Amino acid sequence: MEKYSPQTIEKKWQEVWAKNDVYRTEKDDSRQKYYALEMFPYPSGNLHMGHVRNYAIGDVVARFKTMTGFNVLHPMGFDSFGMPAENAAIQHGVKPGDWTYANIENMKRQQRQLGLSYDWDREAITCSPDYYRWTQWFFELFYKKGLAYKKGATVNWCDTCGTVLANEQVIDGKCWRCDSEVQKKNLSQWFFKITAYAEELLQDLAKLPGWPERVKIMQENWIGRSEGLEFTLEIPELGEKVAVYTTRPDTAFGVTFLALAAEHPLMEKICAVSDKAEEIKAFCERVKGQSEIERTSGEAEKEGIFTGLYCVNPFNGKQVEIWVTNYVLAEYGTGAVMGVPTEDQRDWLFATKYGIEKILTIQPPEGELRLEDMQAAYVEKNGRLINSGRFDGMEMHKAMGAIMDYAEEQGFGERKVNYRLRDWLISRQRYWGAPIPIIHCPHCGEVLVPEEDLPVLLPEKVNFEQGAVSPLAKCEEFLRVKCPKCGGEAKRETDTMDTFICSSWYFLRYTDPHNDKAPFAKDKAKYWAPVDQYIGGIEHAILHLLYSRFFTKVLRDEGLIDFDEPFTNLLTQGMVIKDGAKMSKSKGNVVSPEDIIEKYGADTARLFILFAAPVERDLEWSDQGVEGAYRFLSRVWRILGQFASAIKNAPTTYDPTTLTGEEKELRRVLHLTIKKVTEDVGERFMFNTAISSIMEMVNAFYLWQDKALNPALAREVAESLLKLLAPFAPHITEELWSNLFGEGSVHRTKWPSYDEASLTQNEIEIVLQINGKVRDKITVPVDLDREAMEKAALAQPKVQALTQGKNILKVIAVPKKLVNIVVK
C-alpha cells in the first residue's frame, strides 16, 4: 500500500472539485436553505492561523449541513478597501488597487490550499466598482431617508493615517490600526444616524437567543440606555437657562454646583460677563487640547474653575455656583451636570478639592450618616430623603418618580431617555474607499449623484504624497464636475466612506452577487438570508456586528428585506495563541499556515486546530499536537488500506444479528460514535470531542487489524468513518472514498444515521458506593430494577465486609448508574 501523501492527494482533489464545480450553489425553493458565513478577511497579504481556524470551523458547519440535506450557501469575499493599501502606495509607490488585488490572489490561493467548500462564483470584493456602486447606492438611500447628514464636529484625528476615526475606533487614545496618539480636530463630517435605531438595536438583542450572552451584554453596554430627568436652571445674570440631565432626580435637593463641559455653548456668554473671562478661556483651551482619553482617564485629576456666576436650583430656589470642569463631556447628555457631592463620588472629590458646600439628602435604611464623618459619597441606592422639602422621609425610589412628576407639573423638566451611543461618523479623508456620491454646487447646494451615474469611480491617476489631505481632494479630474441639477460648474465630495459600511451589507450581496440592476434581488435575499450561522472573532463584537444590525433594520424599513436581524446564530471563536501570547509578527511567534500545509497537508492543519480546543476558547498552538493529528490521519489511511480488498468485495447489506459478540461490540461503538459526532457537530459545536470520539472508534477498529472481521461490517465501519471525518478532513476522506467505493464524492453522500437497536447492551457495569465512596463495581443486566440492584449490591462479599456490624440507614439505587449504601 502506498504511504499517506497529503501533498499529492490534496492538490488532486482541489483540482477535481474546481473542475466539476462541486461547491456551486443555486436557489432552490423546494429545498431548505442554510447560510453558513465566516467573516470575510481584509486582504493583508497572507492568511494567519486565526483565519485558518475561522474557515475550518465554517467549513465543517457547511459540509455537515450539506450532508444532512440542506441547500447550503457558503461564500467568501474580501473586505478590500482600507488604509494598508494606501500606505503601500505612499511607501512603495504601488497602486492601491494593484496591491490589493495581488494580495487577494495570494490569499485565495492559500484558501484553496485549505480545501474549503466555497462557491467562488459568489465572491464579493468590496473595492470592485460592481460592489461599491451599491455601497454608494445605499449611501443615497440613507441620505434620502434623512439618515445621512453632515455636521461640524470635533473629531478624533490620526496624524499618521491622515484621517478621522470614529469614537469606536479609538483604543486607549490611540488609533485602532496604527496605534499612534489620537488628536482633536474640528471638521465638517458625514454621519449616519444610528442613534435613530438605538432603542430597537437594544430591544432586538432579545430576538437573538443564538448569540453568546457576552456579546449581547457588550452591545447593551455600548448602546448605554438610561432613564432620567432633564431639567433647566436659570442663570439670572445672563437671562439664560441651562439644561442638565440626571439619572438621580432623588438627589436634586443636594445640588451645590453646576459643572459645565469646556465646549458648552454658554461659555461665550459667560466669558462676556465674568470678570475671570481670561482665566476661563485659558482653562477651556487647555482642556480642549487634552485628548478625550486624558480627560476621561480614571487616574486624571478632576479640575475646574469657578466662573463667578450662579444659577438657581428650581427645586429649592438655592443659588448654585457655576463651574467649568474637565470631567464633563460635551457629547453626552446636555454637556452640563448637576453637582451633588454627597451622592456622587466624582462630585465628592471635586467639591472636596475646591471647598464647595455639601448637603446630605439621603439617609441609609440603617444607622445615621453625618456629613462630618463621611469620607466618600453615599452611592448606595437605598434610603430615605432628608433636606428635600416636601419629599422628606420618602423612600428614594419613590422619590425619583415623585420628583420627576413635580418637575413636569411645574414645567421646568421632563423625563428623558438617554443613550451612550453616538451617531456613526463615516467620513474618511482617504483615497482607498468608496467615494461619497455627493456633488457640491454653488447654486443648488448638496446634490446626490444621479443613480444612473453610479458608481462614482475612483480616479486612477492620483498622487500619493505623505500628508494629511486626501489624494482625491488634489485630483482636478475627479474634483471638477457639472451639477446634475443646474448643469453649472460644481465640485465632488472628496471624502470616502468608512470601510465598515462596505462590510455592513456584504452578506446580502452574496445572495445575488452578479446583479447589475440592484444590490440584490428581493426573492434571492428572501430565500437565503438571514445568515443562519455567522462565525468570527470576538474583536468584532461591537462595531461590525452593530453596524450590520443597523443596516439590516434600515433596509427592512425600506422594504428591501423582510427580517429584523442579519445573523441568527453567532459563534465567536477564540484567538490562536503561542507561548502564551497572541500570534504576532512583533512577538516573533507566528506559525505560517502555508508552511504547515506544505509539511503535513491541509487536513492535518484543520484537524489539529479543531481538535486542540473548543471553538470559543483560545487555542494554544503546539507543533507536537500537529504531529499527533498527522499520525491519526495516517492511522486511518493504514487501517482502511489494510481492509481495502475485503471491503471492496463485501456485500452492501447484511443482517447485524448474525455478527459475533465482539463484532456486535464494534458495531455498537460505531453507532455510538455516529450519535456522538452528529450531536457534537450539529447541536453543540464541540468539534474537539467529536474528533476524539472518532479517534476512539478508529482505536476500536484497530483491534481487528490482525483478526478476521465480517467484511460487510468492515465496509459499514469504513463508510461511516469516512463520512464522519469528511467535514474535518475533506481530502483524505475523498481519496479513500474513491479508492474503496469508486464513483461519487463522499461530500455528496448522506450523513450516516445510527441504529438505536445496536446501542443497547444486555449488561452494564454499575458502581457500588458506601457513603458516597466507590468500593466495588459489578456487572448487572441493563434493565435491572432498583430493588434487585440493592439486593445484588448487598450480596457482594466486599460490601458485606465493609458494612459488617454497621447500621444501614439508607440505600439509593440509580438504574444503569450506581448503588449507594449509607451506613453508620
Next chain:
RNA sequence: GCCGAAGUGGCGGAAUUGGCAGACGCAGCAGACUCAAAAUCUGCCGUAGGCGACUACGUGCCGGUUCGAGUCCGGCCUUCGGCACCA
C-alpha cells in the same frame, strides 16, 4: 471601579441532566520489531504510602446544600477579555 469569561494531571483538554474525576491527544517511561535508528505496534502513566491486593488525599481557596458536588448556593483569591469620570 464596573461588566463578562475562565481556573481540572507535566501540557491541550473531557466529564452534555448533581452519579466511577482525568475520555481523546501531546509529552514521558518500559517492551516488541530492527545490526541499529526512524516509523509502527503493545503496555504503563494524578499525588503520597505499600512488594502487593489496597489505603489516604485530590477539580483555585473557605464554608453550605445533598445519600452523593468539577457541576448547585454563599463568600473570597487569581488570570484573561471588554468598558471605563456616561451624570
